[in-house]
Amino acid sequence: MEKKLYETLKGAFHAPPPERKAAFLRTHRRRELSSAELLLSQAGYVRWWTWALSAALFVILLLLAAGREPERVWISAALTPLLALIAIAEWGRSRRYGMEELELCCRMPTGAVLLARMASVGLLHLALLAVFTPMLAAKGEAGILRAGIYLLTPYLLTASLGMELSRRIRGQEGLLVCTAAAVLVCVLGVWALGTRRSLYQPEYLPLWQIALVLTLGASAWETVQCVKGTEELQWS
Amino acid sequence: MALDIEEQYDRIYRYCWFRLRDRHRAEDITQETFLRWLASDTWRDTGQTLQYLYTIARNLCVDESRKPAVDPLPEDLPAEESDPLLSIALRHELERLSPEDRELVLLRVVNEVPVGVLCRLYGVSRFALYRRLRGILKGLRQRLEG
DSSP, X not given: OHHHHHXXXXXXXXXXXXXXXXXXXXXXXXXXXXXXXXXXXXXXXXXXXXXXXXXXXXXXXXXXXXXXXXXHHHHHHHHHHHHHHHHHHHHTHHHHTTOHHHHHTSSXXXXXXXXXXXXXXXXXXXXXXXXXXXXXXXXXXXXXXXXXXXXXXXXXXXXXXXHHHHHHSOHHHHHXXXXXXXXXXXXXXHHHHHHOGGGGSGGGHHHHHHHHXXXXXXXXXXXXXXXXXXXXXXXX | XXXXXXXXXXXXXXXXXXXXXXXXHHHHHHHHHHHHHHHOTTTTTSSOHXXXXXXXXXXXXXXXXXXXXXXXOOOOOOSOOSOHHHHHHHHHHHHHSOHHHHHHHIIIIISOOOHXXXXXXXXXXXXXXXXXXXXXXXXXXXXXXX
16 A cells, blocks of 8 residues: 555645756756766875875885785784875865855855865775785785785774864864874884784784774764865855 | 756745745745745755745745735646546545645645754744644544545
């Protein structure tokens, strides 16, 4: 009955067909931006040195992967927060330079613009890590899954911390605090490598998996909060 | 991000037609709604396009219904129906609903406007909207079965 009622309701609200629709659409049709086009257009506004620094860090990671040190997975993991810092520096750019007002005047909502820029940088980083992880795992004990978890967790931890801090602290101070947070995560990685090497043993893998899920959730939540923050700004 | 104007044109037109019951006035209002939306750069891409379109259409329909009514021409009937008896009974029951309830059924069931958009449009919570819609559909079902 439920389905039949819905179907019949759709028929019951029959309106005579419009007569001038084709002429109106011919005159007033305008092309809307698709999500992919928005992403590509916004990628063009990301500063060149964001791409250059990401590429440079990737080269360093590749050199590490080419080495024979048994610790190269964990050293690489300790470097990924720097990759996240590059993305965070791009994230807070308009806020840092007081350009939010100008961005609010643009055709696209600031949230969508920020999200598109971050998605372009984030997707590049994920692609680099996706290429790098099998290379790293190929010559070591850790498989692709383990290496991926070790690399992604500090990246996501720094990204979520950075977004939280840049939402709370405005201006150059925000970037400084984010840098400090990224360095702290790096140092923690190096410290664990020096004194708590057992953390990287397979028996601790469930802990890493939990940490990955938590940081993934935190990053998603922070992204939503940052986009919502731009909406509030628009209405205030 | 992108809005399918062709699809939304039919839906906005249907909404206007059921408010005005006049093909030509409904089409005028539909086109005016889209012209105002196209002229507005501030709202076009804020992710609240549907809410904006329906708000313009509703306000224009309210203004239009205040003008002296011209006798509408007889309108076309649907070409084919799977259950003509049920359709006639349902149309009769729909006419007995309040205009607000009829509008809600049209927007949600026929035009498939997302619940979030309807909540913002009516200024009610999701819970209240679901409860109201469930009540209307339950009443319709009972009267059709009874």
